[in-house]
Amino acid sequence: MTGICLGESAQPFKALGDVYVGLMQMTIIPFIVFSLIGNIGRLNRENLQLLVRTGIVTYLIIWLFAALTTLCFANAFPALQTSHFFSSNLIEAPPTIDWFKLFVPSNPFKSLSESSVPAIVIFCIFFGIGLIGLETKGMLISLMNTSARTLINVNSMVVQLTPLGIFAITAHASGTVTPQEFERLEAYYLMIGACTLVLTLIVLPLLVCSFTKIRYQDVLRISADSLITTIVTGSVLSGIPLLLKATKSFFQENLEDGTQNAEFAEFILPLAYPFPNSGNLTALLFVSFSAWFVGQPLSFGEGLDLFWVGTFLMFGKVLLAIPFLLNMFQLPQDMFQLFIASGLFAGRLSDALGSMHYLVFTLIATARMTGHFEVQWTRLLKNLLIMSVAVVSLLALIRAPLVSLSAQDDTRPLILNRSNLFESKNSPLAIVPAGPNPVALTGFKNRLERIRDRGVLRVGFQEDYIPYSFLNSQGKLVGMDVDLVAKLAQELGVAVELVPxxxxxxxxxxxxxxxxIAISGISVTLERSERMLLSEPYLIVNLALIVPDHRRNEFESEDRINEMENPHIAVLEGSLFEEGVRQHFPHAIIDLISTPAEFFEDTQADYDVLATHAESGFAWTLIHPEYSVVNPFAHADRAPLVIAIAGRDLALEETIDTWIRLQKMNGQIDHLKEYWIEGKDAHSTPQRKPFLGLLPH
Structure with a gap:
C-alpha cells in the first residue's frame, strides 16, 4: 500500500532494499565452503561409497525429471512483442562463457574473490573428499561445522530484518514498476505455480510409485504435514523433522523390515539436506522469465546452459545464483529485486517442492539400500504418460492467461508524442520549401556573417529519420538533431529555417x-569528407540489425548469417556502415535505401534485415514492435554522427566545432541522448503516479 500511495516517490526505498539484500548475501559463500567441506569430510569411506552407489544415482534420477519438467515450463513463455528505447547493454556482443574459468578452480582464492560458485563448489567437494581418509580431521571438521552453524546464526539475525527488507523492496517495486510490468510479473507467478504444482503432486510422487511398491496416496499422506508446515513457515528445514517422523512411522507400520528401513531413512534424509533440491531448480524459471520480461528471451541452447550452470550454482544459495545468472545472460540486475519481492509467494511454493524432493529421495534411496528398489516398466511407462499429459494439460490451461499478460500497450506514443526540449519563441523553427537562400552570398561575406546579418540559420533535414529528425504526432518536426540546432540557434540568437x-x-x-548546414544522422565517410566539411562528432552510434521478431534467432550470429544463401540486407545509402556490412557479409545482397522508413513500408521489396544504427533501430521498433534489434557482431562496429557544413565555410565549421565541444563538456549532448535515444525523462513515458496525488484536495 505504501508503494501504491507514493508512486515514483517510493524510489528511496530501493537503497534500504539493497542493504537488506547485501546482508542476506554476505554469509552465502562462506557457508558454502564450511558446509560442503564439513558434510563431506565427516563421512567415512563406507558412507561415501554408499552415497556414490545409491545417493548419486537416485539424486540424478529425481534431478533429471525435475529439470525436464522445469525446462518445459521455462520454454513456454509466449512470444512477446516488446519494444523499448536504446540501452548500451542491449547491443553488447553476446556473452561467451569461459567454461574452464567457471568450473575449474585453478586458483581457489581467485574463484572466491570473483564469486565463481561452480568452481568454489568443485574445490570444496575435492577438499571434503580429501579429508575422509585423515585420522586427524576431527578438529577441522568440528571447526567447519561450528563455522557453518555460526553463519546460520548470523543469517538468522539478518532474517529478523526480513519484514523491513521485504517492506522496502515491495514498496519500491509497487511504486516504481508500471502496471504493465506488474501484469507480466503475474506471468512468473502463474508459471512457477503451475510448475511446482505438477512436480510436487504428480511427477515426484509418481517416481516413487515407478521404482518401489509404495502407493501414490501413501506418498501424499507421508508428505502432507511437512508440506503444510513448509508453506506456512517458508522454510524447508522446519518440515524436515515432520518428514522424518512420518517416513519412519510408515516404514514401521507397512514393511516387515520396517525398523531397518526407518534406520536407513534416518541416515539418508539428513545427508540429502545439504544438496540442492528440485525447489531450488525452479528458481531458474525466474531467469527465463527475466529474459522474456525485458524482451530478450533465451534460445533453447541458452536455456540448456542456464540449467547446466544453474545445477552447480544451486550447491550454493539461490540468493547468490540468481544475480550470477542474470549477469551471465546480460540481464538487468534490478530484476533481482523483483525476485526477492516475489519470494513471499514463489519461495514458499519452491520450499514445498523441496520438502517433497527430500521425501522422494529418502524413499527411493532407502528402497535401493534395502533391496526393495525395482523398476516396474509397465507402471513406469504408464506414469510417464500421466506426467506428460499433466504437464501438457497444465501448460495449455495457463496458455490463455499468459498470452493475455504478454500483450503490450501501444508503444508508438513513447516516441511520437515527444517535443523538442530547446525550441523557443525567440528562436522559432519553421519548415520552408526547398530552394536557394533568398539572400545570396556576395563579396567576401561568409555564411556565418550572413546568418548573423539575416538572423536566420538554414538547416537541411530529412523528415523520416527517427530519432534524429521526424514529424511527431502533432505534425511538428522534432528529434535529437532538430533539438541540437534549436539549441545552437538559441545561443546564436537567430531563427531556424528547416529545408527538406x-x-x-x-x-x-x-x-x-x-x-x-545539414542534419539527420549524417555519418562520416571518406567520400563525404571529400565533398563537404564535417563537424566534430556529437554522437557515436553502433551498427546493429533490425529483424522481424519471428526471425530473430536466424540473425543473432555472424556465422549463421554467412551460412545463408544471399540474404538481402537493406543499408542506408551513403552510410559508413555500408562498407562494414559488405565486409561482414560478403555473400549478402546489399539493397541501398534512402531512409529506414522504406524498409518497413515497402511491402514489395524482399529485404531480410536492415543494417543501421542501433540507436535509431530501437526507436523504429517502438513504431513497429513486430521487429527487434539484434547485435550479431563479435566486435563493435561504430560510426560518428556529424553536422555537414555547406560551402566549405571554415569560419562556420570552427564555430560549430567549438560549440559541440562546449555542449559535450556541459552535458547538453548527453541530456539530448538520454531524452531522444534512451527515453529518459520523457513526458510521454507512463509513470506510476502517487495514489495520494489522485485524491481530490
Whole structure:
C-alpha cells in the first residue's frame, strides 16, 4: 500500500532494499565452503561409497525429471512483442562463457574473490573428499561445522530484518514498476505455480510409485504435514523433522523390515539436506522469465546452459545464483529485486517442492539400500504418460492467461508524442520549401556573417529519420538533431529555417546554397569528407540489425548469417556502415535505401534485415514492435554522427566545432541522448503516479 500511495516517490526505498539484500548475501559463500567441506569430510569411506552407489544415482534420477519438467515450463513463455528505447547493454556482443574459468578452480582464492560458485563448489567437494581418509580431521571438521552453524546464526539475525527488507523492496517495486510490468510479473507467478504444482503432486510422487511398491496416496499422506508446515513457515528445514517422523512411522507400520528401513531413512534424509533440491531448480524459471520480461528471451541452447550452470550454482544459495545468472545472460540486475519481492509467494511454493524432493529421495534411496528398489516398466511407462499429459494439460490451461499478460500497450506514443526540449519563441523553427537562400552570398561575406546579418540559420533535414529528425504526432518536426540546432540557434540568437532534402539530392542542394548546414544522422565517410566539411562528432552510434521478431534467432550470429544463401540486407545509402556490412557479409545482397522508413513500408521489396544504427533501430521498433534489434557482431562496429557544413565555410565549421565541444563538456549532448535515444525523462513515458496525488484536495 505504501508503494501504491507514493508512486515514483517510493524510489528511496530501493537503497534500504539493497542493504537488506547485501546482508542476506554476505554469509552465502562462506557457508558454502564450511558446509560442503564439513558434510563431506565427516563421512567415512563406507558412507561415501554408499552415497556414490545409491545417493548419486537416485539424486540424478529425481534431478533429471525435475529439470525436464522445469525446462518445459521455462520454454513456454509466449512470444512477446516488446519494444523499448536504446540501452548500451542491449547491443553488447553476446556473452561467451569461459567454461574452464567457471568450473575449474585453478586458483581457489581467485574463484572466491570473483564469486565463481561452480568452481568454489568443485574445490570444496575435492577438499571434503580429501579429508575422509585423515585420522586427524576431527578438529577441522568440528571447526567447519561450528563455522557453518555460526553463519546460520548470523543469517538468522539478518532474517529478523526480513519484514523491513521485504517492506522496502515491495514498496519500491509497487511504486516504481508500471502496471504493465506488474501484469507480466503475474506471468512468473502463474508459471512457477503451475510448475511446482505438477512436480510436487504428480511427477515426484509418481517416481516413487515407478521404482518401489509404495502407493501414490501413501506418498501424499507421508508428505502432507511437512508440506503444510513448509508453506506456512517458508522454510524447508522446519518440515524436515515432520518428514522424518512420518517416513519412519510408515516404514514401521507397512514393511516387515520396517525398523531397518526407518534406520536407513534416518541416515539418508539428513545427508540429502545439504544438496540442492528440485525447489531450488525452479528458481531458474525466474531467469527465463527475466529474459522474456525485458524482451530478450533465451534460445533453447541458452536455456540448456542456464540449467547446466544453474545445477552447480544451486550447491550454493539461490540468493547468490540468481544475480550470477542474470549477469551471465546480460540481464538487468534490478530484476533481482523483483525476485526477492516475489519470494513471499514463489519461495514458499519452491520450499514445498523441496520438502517433497527430500521425501522422494529418502524413499527411493532407502528402497535401493534395502533391496526393495525395482523398476516396474509397465507402471513406469504408464506414469510417464500421466506426467506428460499433466504437464501438457497444465501448460495449455495457463496458455490463455499468459498470452493475455504478454500483450503490450501501444508503444508508438513513447516516441511520437515527444517535443523538442530547446525550441523557443525567440528562436522559432519553421519548415520552408526547398530552394536557394533568398539572400545570396556576395563579396567576401561568409555564411556565418550572413546568418548573423539575416538572423536566420538554414538547416537541411530529412523528415523520416527517427530519432534524429521526424514529424511527431502533432505534425511538428522534432528529434535529437532538430533539438541540437534549436539549441545552437538559441545561443546564436537567430531563427531556424528547416529545408527538406533527400540523400540523393543533399550534395547538390548544398552546392546550390539551399541550407547552411545539414542534419539527420549524417555519418562520416571518406567520400563525404571529400565533398563537404564535417563537424566534430556529437554522437557515436553502433551498427546493429533490425529483424522481424519471428526471425530473430536466424540473425543473432555472424556465422549463421554467412551460412545463408544471399540474404538481402537493406543499408542506408551513403552510410559508413555500408562498407562494414559488405565486409561482414560478403555473400549478402546489399539493397541501398534512402531512409529506414522504406524498409518497413515497402511491402514489395524482399529485404531480410536492415543494417543501421542501433540507436535509431530501437526507436523504429517502438513504431513497429513486430521487429527487434539484434547485435550479431563479435566486435563493435561504430560510426560518428556529424553536422555537414555547406560551402566549405571554415569560419562556420570552427564555430560549430567549438560549440559541440562546449555542449559535450556541459552535458547538453548527453541530456539530448538520454531524452531522444534512451527515453529518459520523457513526458510521454507512463509513470506510476502517487495514489495520494489522485485524491481530490
Amino acid at each position: 532534402y533527400k540523400r540523393t539530392t543533399q550534395q547538390q542542394q548544398m552546392e546550390d546554397d539551399h541550407f547552411d
